[in-house]
Amino acid sequence: MTTSKLTVERCAAEHRASIARENRRVTSYDVALVAGVSQSAVSRCFKPGASVSKTTHARVMKAAVLLDYIPNAAARSLITRRSNMIALIITNQANLYYPELLAELSQQITARGKRVLLFTLARESDADRVLADVWQFQVDGVIAAASLSGEHIAEFKRRRVPLVVFNRTLRDHSVNTVTCDHHETGRMLASRLAAAGHRQFGIIAGTEDSVVASERRRGACERIAELGLPPPVIVPGEYDYRSGAVGLKAIIEQLGGVPDAIICGSDVMAIGCLDYARHELGIEVPGQLSVAGFDAVEPSNWLSYNLTTLRQPMPKMAAAAADLLSSIIDRPDADEAERRVFNAQFIEGATARLTPVGPAAPTVAAGMRAPVAIM
Amino acid sequence: MTTSKLTVERCAAEHRASIARENRRVTSYDVALVAGVSQSAVSRCFKPGASVSKTTHARVMKAAVLLDYIPNAAARSLITRRSNMIALIITNQANLYYPELLAELSQQITARGKRVLLFTLARESDADRVLADVWQFQVDGVIAAASLSGEHIAEFKRRRVPLVVFNRTLRDHSVNTVTCDHHETGRMLASRLAAAGHRQFGIIAGTEDSVVASERRRGACERIAELGLPPPVIVPGEYDYRSGAVGLKAIIEQLGGVPDAIICGSDVMAIGCLDYARHELGIEVPGQLSVAGFDAVEPSNWLSYNLTTLRQPMPKMAAAAADLLSSIIDRPDADEAERRVFNAQFIEGATARLTPVGPAAPTVAAGMRAPVAIM
DNA sequence: TTGTACGCGTTATCAC
DNA sequence: GTGATAACGCGTACAA
Numbered sequence: 001m002t003t004s005k006l007t008v009e010r011c012a013a014e015h016r017a018s019i020a021r022e023n024r025r026v027t028s029y030d031v032a033l034v035a036g037v038s039q040s041a042v043s044r045c046f047k048p049g050a051s052v053s054k055t056t057h058a059r060v061m062k063a064a065v066l067l068d069y070i071p072n073a074a075a076r077s078l079i080t081r082r083s084n085m086i087a088l089i090i091t092n093q094a095n096l097y098y099p100e101l102l103a104e105l106s107q108q109i110t111a112r113g114k115r116v117l118l119f120t121l122a123r124e125s126d127a128d129r130v131l132a133d134v135w136q137f138q139v140d141g142v143i144a145a146a147s148l149s150g151e152h153i154a155e156f157k158r159r160r161v162p163l164v165v166f167n168r169t170l171r172d173h174s175v176n177t178v179t180c181d182h183h184e185t186g187r188m189l190a191s192r193l194a195a196a197g198h199r200q201f202g203i204i205a206g207t208e209d210s211v212v213a214s215e216r217r218r219g220a221c222e223r224i225a226e227l228g229l230p231p232p233v234i235v236p237g238e239y240d241y242r243s244g245a246v247g248l249k250a251i252i253e254q255l256g257g258v259p260d261a262i263i264c265g266s267d268v269m270a271i272g273c274l275d276y277a278r279h280e281l282g283i284e285v286p287g288q289l290s291v292a293g294f295d296a297v298e299p300s301n302w303l304s305y306n307l308t309t310l311r312q313p314m315p316k317m318a319a320a321a322a323d324l325l326s327s328i329i330d331r332p333d334a335d336e337a338e339r340r341v342f343n344a345q346f347i348e349g350a351t352a353r354l355t356p357v358g359p360a361a362p363t364v365a366a367g368m369r370a371p372v373a374i375m
Numbered sequence: 376m377t378t379s380k381l382t383v384e385r386c387a388a389e390h391r392a393s394i395a396r397e398n399r400r401v402t403s404y405d406v407a408l409v410a411g412v413s414q415s416a417v418s419r420c421f422k423p424g425a426s427v428s429k430t431t432h433a434r435v436m437k438a439a440v441l442l443d444y445i446p447n448a449a450a451r452s453l454i455t456r457r458s459n460m461i462a463l464i465i466t467n468q469a470n471l472y473y474p475e476l477l478a479e480l481s482q483q484i485t486a487r488g489k490r491v492l493l494f495t496l497a498r499e500s501d502a503d504r505v506l507a508d509v510w511q512f513q514v515d516g517v518i519a520a521a522s523l524s525g526e527h528i529a530e531f532k533r534r535r536v537p538l539v540v541f542n543r544t545l546r547d548h549s550v551n552t553v554t555c556d557h558h559e560t561g562r563m564l565a566s567r568l569a570a571a572g573h574r575q576f577g578i579i580a581g582t583e584d585s586v587v588a589s590e591r592r593r594g595a596c597e598r599i600a601e602l603g604l605p606p607p608v609i610v611p612g613e614y615d616y617r618s619g620a621v622g623l624k625a626i627i628e629q630l631g632g633v634p635d636a637i638i639c640g641s642d643v644m645a646i647g648c649l650d651y652a653r654h655e656l657g658i659e660v661p662g663q664l665s666v667a668g669f670d671a672v673e674p675s676n677w678l679s680y681n682l683t684t685l686r687q688p689m690p691k692m693a694a695a696a697a698d699l700l701s702s703i704i705d706r707p708d709a710d711e712a713e714r715r716v717f718n719a720q721f722i723e724g725a726t727a728r729l730t731p732v733g734p735a736a737p738t739v740a741a742g743m744r745a746p747v748a749i750m
Numbered sequence: 751t752t753g754t755a756c757g758c759g760t761t762a763t764c765a766c
Numbered sequence: 767g768t769g770a771t772a773a774c775g776c777g778t779a780c781a782a
């Protein structure tokens with residue numbers, strides 16, 4: 001037995017040397033040769049649930065380890081038509097919530113045994129170039145947190161590539177989507193602020209091409225109109241810190257004074273607005289002006305801000321996207337698209353004057369932020 | 376001519392139907408059939424710089440478009456031994472500079488015609504599991520912004536997979552690295568603070584396994600000792616906001632009072648420290664206490680903070696990593712490893728009492744942050 | 751359970 | 767410039 005082992009090891013060592021000499025890769029055939037079995041036996045040993053005898057399995061694995069053999073995913077995907085890769089298309093915005101989204105999605109996808117092929121879009125128009133790569137690399141599916149045109153969507157269907165769109169609402173209802181109800185979120189925020197007596201609103205919106213931001217804005221405006229309040233002053237923004245300051249300035253100029261409340265399309269803009277109001281204009285927040293954001297990014301929770309904002313259930317949404325995509329991949333027959341919609345959680349914070357939700361409901365229950373605990 | 380075109384289109388349409396019926400993929404062979412050329416001609420048309428006549432090229436491309444043909448990257452990589460994929464291994468820390476790093480690296484890699492296969496590590500110990508995938512997927516190279524053990528490094532060499540390690544210094548000098556001189560950065564910060572009269576230091580360090588943080592700490596401590604100042608109080612941290620507050624409290628307790636300056640292993644911890652000092656303890660910063668961080672993440676530039684910190688030249692470093700990796704991939708013969716070291720830029724900010732660098736040098740030239748410009 | 755033979759879709763090599 | 771043919775490394779029906 002000891003002799004046999006030694007023989008196997010010497011055989012493997014020789015084989016390795018010859019492979020290195022020929023500058024080849026280690027293949028299942030090499031392993032088969034060393035283990036003294038057929039190539040298909042080796043293949044079976046690396047397939048979970050295949051029928052292989054204990055002894056064969058052991059011999060093959062020993063040879064594989066000795067040779068540093070690892071199955072070649074490219075060759076495998078050629079024949080199985082599964083690459084085990086998921087493309088993640090994500091716009092590279094100056095939005096702090098994207099990192100969180102990316103981390104969650106990446107983790108969820110990995111947990112399902114798939115790898116992430118990452119495509120970041122500097123501009124939404126880069127989608128064309130990126131999609132060509134997506135087709136080439138034969139990914140099993142795509143999660144897109146970016147705006148796709150109707151033609152793009154059509155191409156996914158033609159090529160039968162499973163697609164889940166994240167946080168973008170599309171007219172096309174045959175696409176699988178995971179979203180937060182941004183329209184309702186906008187309404188909710190306007191309602192809460194109006195209930196606390198705010199009458200004149202300013203809105204620092206997101207970029208025009210962002211469906212998320214426009215949904216939020218539309219919801220807020222709709223509710224403000226319903227309540228018979230004066231129409232809000234709306235200025236554009238680009239999701240970054242500077243846009244908050246610029247936007248506040250523009251709103252004040254347009255209005256000829258400070259509004260009661262400003263709704264910002266993102267937390268970072270809200271923080272920019274807040275800082276400019278407090279540090280540059282000497283406006284008291286929330287005393288003279290209420291400021292609210294969206295997304296509950298980490299800095300919104302910092303003591304200097306404690307922002308009034310709305311949090312999307314990102315981990316749940318990421319898990320939903322991964323689940324949805326997995327299920328489509330596993331049975332592509334299902335024709336009906338699914339639309340999973342989540343609700344945002346209101347974070348009261350301290351940058352807006354608010355009244356408790358209901359007479360009996362204590363504010364704490366409404367979703368108050370847990371204070372930063374020390375020790 | 377019109378007839379011919381029509382014929383091609385009808386032929387293509389029929390062919391597409393039969394492909395769909397058989398549930399096959401569109402291959403170069405299908406294109407060849409429709410275009411009336413050989414399969415190898417089709418292949419050549421998709422290889423830049425191959426010798427194909429204008430007419431053949433045109434016919435092939437027309438057929439390809441008609442059939443929605445795209446070359447299969449898996450099959451290609453099988454024969455070319457190039458996957459055109461780069462693995463990015465990155466620890467998923469609560470550190471705000473990781474998103475920036477990820478975005479930069481992703482962009483740089485894409486700009487060089489490679490795709491990014493993303494692996495995020497929740498814990499450093501996940502490296503084993505991740506590396507197995509890296510081998511499987513036959514990536515052309517790896518950029519690792521994570522701690523790799525000596526055995527891991529050895530495996531890269533054995534498998535001849537090009538590797539560039541980002542921001543980790545290794546004893547093993549045969550590994551290609553791109554780093555910032557964190558030791559020098561720590562020294563510089565201590566020097567500047569000491570020059571301004573700070574004597575008693577507190578340090579909120581990073582986690583023990585982080586080479587970056589310990590290098591910074593080592594540099595700072597070394598300089599403090601050189602200058603004959605009292606030994607700093609060092610407490611651990613985990614790079615997050617809370618660690619800054621917890622750390623400050625611990626330092627004050629341990630010292631029985633407030634130190635002159637606190638050096639934090641990251642901006643987020645510095646901000647946590649700052650907020651806790653100002654809002655909870657009523658300590659004036661920088662009046663009573665100077666606070667400095669590392670990394671110059673976006674929030675450090677916000678008006679509420681304007682943090683004294685040090686910025687790594689991230690875009691340059693990312694480009695260097697991508698360049699280095701590309702060059703190794705293109706000529707794997709080169710044996711000598713390269714170590715590209717960059718220097719951090721000092722950002723004066725307003726959370727530390729500082730004296731100008733030199734008698735003649737105006738502070739602005741030293742690397743003052745550009746103020747946030749409105750309009 | 752095991753081995754044989756074939757195919758996945760492409761590029762590379764060689765004649766023509 | 768163009769077309770036949772042989773790899774690339776693996777999974778899988780089929781026969782044994």
